[in-house]
Amino acid sequence: MFSFFDKNKIEEQDISFLKNVICILPNRWNFLLEQINSKHIIGKCKNKHYGKGFYSLILNREYHDYSDYNYPELVTLSGILIWNKERQVYVEVQLDISFGTIIGYYFNSKYNSLDWHKICLNTLEENTCANHSNGKKNIIHFFLQKLSLEEQKKIDIGDINELEIGGNIYYTIKNLNDGDYIAINNAGEVFSITHTPFEVKMLSTSISAFFNKHRDY
Template sequence: MDIFKFFKRTKIEEWELLLLKKVITNLPKQYLILVRQLDDGLIRRVLRDASDIPGYVSFGFNFDVYKKYYNENKKSYKLTSIKVYDNLTSTFLDYAIYVSSGVIIGYLFEGDKKSKIDFTRINASGFRTEIIGESDYNRIADMLNEEEKTTLNSSDVYSVYVNNKEYFHIKDLEDGDFIGIDNKKLVYKITHDPLEVILLNQTIVDVFKQRLR
């Protein structure tokens, strides 16, 4: 993957924001907090191609809003089996929303900006909530001690490749930056503006004891 493409930033488009809100309002009331996050101005930009999952779009945040809703004790999940009607192809397209630590972090859409979305035809009757991140956590679990296992939220652990090296995301920082570890359990701060992978003289437990910043 081209790392500069990984961190490409663009403004969120009106149709993206509208579709997010329309989909969420078709879900049970417990998910309406995600609309409040959007109305509060959570999303600063979208990050396209930030995953090996085709069609996935992740968000860069206004960090003051992010901190308001962030809860590290909440597991990450995705809302799937949602269908959105496209007038261009006369078909329902798959749509999913991703949430991590209580914050909406991205979406997955089978269509694109060329789709002619019918915002009145959203079918969320069969939606499912799927916990994510467990498999990547299991890949590193054997090298963690008990304190580290207690400290980490397993659903926040996922694999990311930067400059052809694999890191495991363990903690979000501001605006898309994050803390990651490698397969030797070394801890890094990974930033995108400028692009840097900074080795930290800290342990996994150390970085979680610090204030989120």
Template sequence: MFGLFKRTKIEKWETDLLQNVIIKLPSEYSSFINQINDGLLRGVLVSASDILGYVAFTFHPNILKKYDKKKEQDFKLTNIKVYDNKSLSFVPYEIYISSGTISGYSLIGCKGQNVDVGKVDVSGFKKKIIGKSDYHRIMYILLEEEKKLLNPSEVYSILIDGKEYFHLKDLEDGDFIGIDENKVIYRITHNPLEKVVISKKLSEVLEGE
């Protein structure tokens, strides 16, 4: 019922595919291999966006500090194709970069376990700048001290029970801190699914968790 909590563990084919695609791209993108090898990617959130086939990555905070570049513009690497062993055809694959880090990918037309991770086509790849992120949608309700405690690349919109929340910070086991458009703060857990209101200042919550 709540698709974003179907899977939180990152699978080997996902990192293998990322690496095999990036290796074939121009050298300016090779630094993203280091992020994967350093263990930046902690897990995934499935169906956490209205982007078709999108899977978001969660991060190990200590490693994220090494690569996070908040002033860098978000973009995606598109027009990439990967081979689907089931349909015996190439399908679209995109890699999303936010604040200098790999933030997610989209895979359309097949299930990941059917992908041939060694058979990729980047001959027509393009870099496409992404417009305002979900972080920019909530900036106006945040205080300056709160903005300093947030990583824009970790802020994204999630629909739960038909209501929109903004993911702010990962906790353990796929749980996270989120807020709604009225700046009500929640601790959102997935096992069981609960949305618990936190009656503290946002800065206290972000510093204390």
């Protein structure tokens, strides 16, 4: 049930691409480079909420959690332009950074068509979303205050998203694969949320009980 990464393992060309993108950014983003390794980024999946070319990264926070809650909840770096040799046009790259950790990107082209010596950052924009909903803020506070450091490493605190399904609010704590999630509600109950077939299924009455049952999670 919890085989997260079978279909979407990260490849060396993905790692090289992300490193190259960060290297052309202003120096203040250089801290992201240490995050771009196959021990931390272990997969990627298509982000079906946004469309073609958008990817979410699957992170191994047990290896290392790079989250820094002094950074905004979400920063999107857009307007990163790289020359496409095949199409003879500039193509755009976007990076999504949550609490100082890169969590996703947009790129709708081929890696081998890029000319890294021909870039344009004149249109670079840094769009910041710094405000959580109160519910999300409370969930993050709960995790930071109540869970041990080892337990915190087992969930994606920096990647929590708020979902409303059937009038109920859920907060994602793990991106399983291809848009499926482990999530928690305001009562602390743990659920799996899948889209093929669409289903919300309770897994445990509390996150502590869930961890006790799934020690290899």
